[in-house]
Amino acid sequence: MRWSHYFIPTLREDPADAEVVSHKLLLRAGMVRQLAAGIYSYLPLAYRVMQKIMAIIREEMNRIGGQEFLLPALNPREIWEESGRWTAMGDNMFRLRDRKGADLCLGMTHEEVFTAIARDELRSYRQLPQIWYQIQTKFRDEPRPKSGLLRVRQFIMKDSYSFDVDRAGLDRAYELHREAYCRIFDRCGLKYTVVEASSGAMGGSESSEFMVRTEAGEDMIVVCEACGYAANLEKATSRIAPIEDAPGPDAPEEFPTPGVRTIEDLTVFPGGAPADRQIKTLVYMMSAEDGPRPLLALLRGDHQLHETKLSDALGGVAVRPAHPDEIRDLLGASAGSLGGVRAKEIARARGRELRIVADLALRGRRNMTTGANRDDYHLRGVDVERDIAVDQWADLRIVNSGEGCPRCEGGTLEVFKALEVGHIFKLGTKYSESMGATVLTPEGKEVPIVMGSYGIGVERVMAAAIELHHDADGIIWPETIAPFDVIVTVTNIKDDRMREAGERLYAELRGAGFDVLLDDRDERAGVKFKDADLIGVPYRLTVGKKIADGAVEIFQRRTKRASEVRLSEAVARLRELKAQSRP
Incomplete structure (x- = not known):
């Protein structure tokens, strides 16, 4: 490729609306342009990177026996209703109607479609195992698209699915994918951690x-450095010190708390209680076919709720915080005066059925303080299990740095930010049972197919590579996914000797199998060097004044080392450098 003919609209300054490094550099390097919130166009340089990532994914998926499909992005409502996810997906799903009034959606993932194919075509254990995959555009009505390619509404994903006759087969398929994913991310130059995660709306028994x-x-x-325990915050648990409660009264006692609206207010109110002796009461609405249904989530006053944990506890049902008017209609009080004591009776008197889910840290607690479901009043002396009709106990709280590791005795936990690039799920029979996908065992018994689901975000791999590999001058691509292997920079294209040497190098490198970009623009050398650093090509061959002595310069983008080499030896030397850089 010749730069003079290639479309690389680089920018000198960071765009004002770009927040993270990958977003800034993808825009500045002329790789992406935003069409709308969360919707991006991929320009030629970016698409070359994505094609290399997809080639690595294909190689590794084929290596474990994967077979590539391409399924429709446009799905009918009926197939999502079979699995129960038409409702469970909530507002994250793009929905539309065709001219005949039929409901459709844009696929966020393809468990339903792949399961339908398996249901119609697989009959016997002899046809299993199967691994099917695709690399395809997906859609998510993201409420807050931001951070460039990290939170978008349209994206490219590799999604694969395993089909087995039993759980042992699923375990093998899951491990095959885990190993394949490690090879994929290693080859793409990523440093990563494999963590336990929530299965969310996907369902299933296990995910990483x-x-x-x-x-x-x-x-x-x-993460616990002592033993290697690692989990997403939405799945993580920890050890916390037990609290000994003093005996309380035989029944809760109401007391006035004028102006008290928060946990913090009550800690300083005369006759109040410290946060770890309060019960935090949160009202949520669960998605349901007949409309939102209310629930109370109860936690210790100094703990925070993780909404994904709440959703998981409810079987993956979508939840949202209740609006102030919904709260008052349900319990007759504002959010700062709520509690679980008699909450079901109050709600029932108002024509609503109420579910109560309590965090495990409240189990066995007594002499606690909570809202009285009456503005400006609280209750003290609450025994959680005696006084509150809890429907379900679950791990709901957010883990904090410094808490004890749940797996090892002396370890403490560290919490840090991370970007998800891949997710693997043991779905089990969630979809095969709901959609009727069965096969016959060797004994002639009809059983539901045991499934797994496995995803990789292509754009996220690209963005993650930039987040990990960049400097003040621009991107530093891992060699395996760089848009070009080498850029030949002719410092003065008007100089006949330089131009001819550049053309010679360009031809020889292409003949040797390198992806080459020839910078043949009529620009100052400084501009060309800055652009080369910005787009992050691993090697730059500079043809300058030393060509008079038959020499060119090889510059390594990652190490910033420059060395002089004879023009006739440049291709061989570049081969050596690339061989040395391979892991």
Whole structure:
């Protein structure tokens, strides 16, 4: 490729609306342009990188026996209703109607479609195992698109699915994918941590995420260096010191708390209580076919709720915080005066059924303080299990740095930001049972197919590589996914000797199998060097004044080392450098 004919609209300054490093550099390097919030156009340089990432993914998926499909992005409502996810996906799903009034959606993922194919075509254990995959555009109605390619509404994903006759087969497929993902991310130059994760709306018994540590990440990861425990914050647990409660009264006692609206207010109010002796009461609404249903989430006053943990506890049902008017209609009080005592009776009197989910840290607690469901009043002396009709106990709280590791005795947890680049799930029979996908065992018994689901975000791999590999001058691409292997920079294209030497190098490098970009622009040398550093090509061959002595310069972008080499030896030397850089 010749730069003079290639479309690389570089920018000198960081765009004002770019927040994270990868977003800034993708824009400045002329790789992407925004069409709308969370919707990007990929320009030629970016698409070359993405094609190399996708080639690595294909090689590794084919290596474990994967077969590539391409399924429709436009899905009918009926197939998502079969799995129960038409409602469960909530507002994150793009929905539309065709001219005949039929409901459709843009696929966020393809469990339903792949399961339908398996249901219609697989009959016997003899046809299993199967691994099917695709690399395709997905859609998510992201409420707050931001951070460039890290939170978008349209994206490219590799999604694969395993089909087995039993759980042992699923375990093998899951491990095959785990190993393949490690090879993929290693080859793409990423440093990552594999963590336990929530399965969310996907469902299933187990899942793991592949996370890249970066301040640009939007997930929080919990790690114990002592034993290697690692989990997403939405899944992480920890050890906390037990609290001994003094005996309380035989029944809760109401007392006035004028102006008290928060946990903090009550800690300083005369006759109040410290945060760890309060019950935090949060009202949420669960998605349901017949409309939102209310629930109370109860936690210790000094703990914070993780909404994904709440959703997981409810079987993956989407939840949202209740609006102030919904809260008052339900319990007759404002948010600062709520509690679980008699909450079900109050709600029932108002024509609503109420579910109560309590965090495990409240189990066995007594002599606690909580809202009285009456503005400006609280209750003291609450015994959680005696006085509150809890429907479900679950781990709901957010883990904090410094808390004890749940796996080893002496370890403490560190919490840091990370970016998800891959996620693997053991789905089990969630989709095959709901959609009727069965096969016959060797004994002739009909059983549901046991499934796994496995995803990689292509753009996220690209963005993560930039977050990990950059400097003040621009991107430093890992060699395996760089848009070009080498750039030949002719410092003065009007000089016949330089131009001819550049053309010679360009031809020889292409003949040797290198991806080459020839900078043949009529620009100052400084501009060309800055652009080369910005777009991050691993090697630069500079043809300058020393060509009079038959010499050119090889510059390594990562190390910033420059060395002189004879023009006739440049290709061989570049081969040596690339061989030395291979892991």
